[in-house]
Amino acid sequence: MTLSMGVSGGISEETAGTGEVIFPEGFVWGTATASYQIEGAANEDGRGPSIWDTFSRTPGKVFAGHTGDVACDHYHRYRDDVAMMADLGVQAYRFSMAWPRIQPDGSGPVNPRGLDFYDRLVDELHGHGITPLVTLYHWDLPQALEDRGGWTSRETAERFAEYAAVAYGRLGDRIATWTTLNEPWCSSFLGYGAGVHAPGRTDPGAAFAAVHHLLLGHGLAVAELRAAGAAQVGITLNLAPISGDDPEAVAHIDGLQNRIFLDPVLRGEYPADVVERARRFTDWSFVRDGDLDIIGAPIDVLGVNYYSPTAVRLRAGQPANPVHPGSEGIAFVQGDEEKTAMGWSVKPSGLTELLTRVSRDYPGTPLIITENGAAFDDVLADGRVADERRIAFLDGHFRAAHAAIAAGADLRGYFVWSLMDNFEWAEGYAKRFGLVHVDYASQRRTPKDSALWYREVIRRNGLQA
Numbered sequence: 001m002t003l004s005m006g007v008s009g010g011i012s013e014e015t016a017g018t019g020e021v022i023f024p025e026g027f028v029w030g031t032a033t034a035s036y037q038i039e040g041a042a043n044e045d046g047r048g049p050s051i052w053d054t055f056s057r058t059p060g061k062v063f064a065g066h067t068g069d070v071a072c073d074h075y076h077r078y079r080d081d082v083a084m085m086a087d088l089g090v091q092a093y094r095f096s097m098a099w100p101r102i103q104p105d106g107s108g109p110v111n112p113r114g115l116d117f118y119d120r121l122v123d124e125l126h127g128h129g130i131t132p133l134v135t136l137y138h139w140d141l142p143q144a145l146e147d148r149g150g151w152t153s154r155e156t157a158e159r160f161a162e163y164a165a166v167a168y169g170r171l172g173d174r175i176a177t178w179t180t181l182n183e184p185w186c187s188s189f190l191g192y193g194a195g196v197h198a199p200g201r202t203d204p205g206a207a208f209a210a211v212h213h214l215l216l217g218h219g220l221a222v223a224e225l226r227a228a229g230a231a232q233v234g235i236t237l238n239l240a241p242i243s244g245d246d247p248e249a250v251a252h253i254d255g256l257q258n259r260i261f262l263d264p265v266l267r268g269e270y271p272a273d274v275v276e277r278a279r280r281f282t283d284w285s286f287v288r289d290g291d292l293d294i295i296g297a298p299i300d301v302l303g304v305n306y307y308s309p310t311a312v313r314l315r316a317g318q319p320a321n322p323v324h325p326g327s328e329g330i331a332f333v334q335g336d337e338e339k340t341a342m343g344w345s346v347k348p349s350g351l352t353e354l355l356t357r358v359s360r361d362y363p364g365t366p367l368i369i370t371e372n373g374a375a376f377d378d379v380l381a382d383g384r385v386a387d388e389r390r391i392a393f394l395d396g397h398f399r400a401a402h403a404a405i406a407a408g409a410d411l412r413g414y415f416v417w418s419l420m421d422n423f424e425w426a427e428g429y430a431k432r433f434g435l436v437h438v439d440y441a442s443q444r445r446t447p448k449d450s451a452l453w454y455r456e457v458i459r460r461n462g463l464q465a
């Protein structure tokens with residue numbers, strides 16, 4: 001089954017908020033994870049160090065000094081985890097491959113034991129009738145490449161395409177949908193601009209160079225995957241609807257959050273207003289003739305990660321938000337909506353707004369929600385996690401996604417973040433996004449009430465009244 005296969009069947013009448021909601025026939029329901037967040041086995045079977053191994057060992061960068069050394073020990077427990085997904089009725093599974101497992105130095109010699117793991121994982125998935133969707137890069141850049149400039153260097157883009165070809169060569173016969181990058185916005189603006197993610201650099205100019213080389217890596221990898229015969233290729237972007245009374249402030253943040261990625265990938269050009277505003281930080285000399293043609297090569301599916309909307313307003317004297325270069329005078333504000341354990345506003349209608357905007361402004365590319373979910377302060381008691389807030393969160397967002405489909409969005413699937421609690425980057429293990437609870441001391445998995453609820457959603461292909 002390919003994930004951007006056409007869906008058929010009508011849409012039931014949209015009942016706002018409470019009624020029965022049935023998704024189109026063939027709609028794909030899945031869960032998502034990422035290599036550094038769940039695998040562990042950081043120094044096993046030839047895996048090389050990544051920038052997150054380095055960053056998590058840097059004092060003060062990650063909550064309580066947590067690292068991904070063990071994480072959910074998925075590297076050893078993958079069979080049970082796949083069986084657990086099958087028991088939950090999960091139809092598709094989005095996971096990432098660890099580049100440092102496959103090429104420990106990010107280039108040159110391939111580590112066959114690294115490929116062997118993904119071989120075993122994919123065969124286990126198929127054995128349970130679960131469709132794999134792979135992310136080639138979910139932030140664990142080989143440290144050796146960072147030592148040579150990382151994503152600020154064009155060389156990294158070129159090495160990424162080689163890695164994509166190696167991965168496809170071993171697994172292309174069993175994985176139909178290949179996405180290149182997860183959230184280049186995080187890799188660039190959090191990793192090189194604000195320094196709150198690996199590699200921890202705080203240089204806006206470097207962030208813009210990283211944006212470009214991440215996108216160039218995407219484009220070069222798409223070319224390799226196409227040449228090798230990949231059925232579906234795509235990319236995953238974290239996007240957000242931007243609201244506010246001041247059009248210039250909204251345009252500025254929409255440009256840095258959304259259009260700086262959507263326009264190159266889907267239109268083959270950088271948004272002119274973003275290019276101009278960024279000239280304070282970069283001369284864009286890293287862009288070479290032909291790069292945008294490479295970046296803008298057609299894709300088959302766009303992965304959309306949505307968590308929360310962004311609201312901005314002008315505020316005199318407001319210093320720039322380091323995540324958003326040049327945002328002096330722009331305040332990021334939150335309404336009185338419910339907040340998750342991450343402090344993020346819960347606004348399902350933001351998903352409808354986002355999906356309809358992307359469909360309107362960038363028509364013609366099927367969409368998949370590759371991540372949506374929430375962290376709450378889950379409590380395991382008597383072998384159960386009664387995570388009613390997560391059920392309500394997902395119910396609302398599923399209905400919002402359905403409303404977007406009813407409004408014409410070509411949405412093909414939905415992957416809940418995350419299958420299980422895992423290493424939440426700078427928050428370490430303090431934040432739990434999983435449908436399944438993980439006791440890290442024992443590595444015991446316990447499906448939360450939301451997992452059991454999701455099983456019924458999948459079985460019904462929709463929501464009850």
Ligand SMILES: N=[N+]=NCCCCNC(=O)[C@@H]1[C@H]2[C@H](O)[C@@H](O)[C@H](O)[C@@H](CO)[C@@H]12
Nearest residue numbers: 034182183186238305307308344371424
């Ligand atoms: N306000 N606000 N912010 C909304 C989101 C900010 C950007 N962070 C993400 O999207 C990351 C994405 C990542 O792929 C995954 O690896 C992370 O575990 C999840 C949860 O954090 C999300």
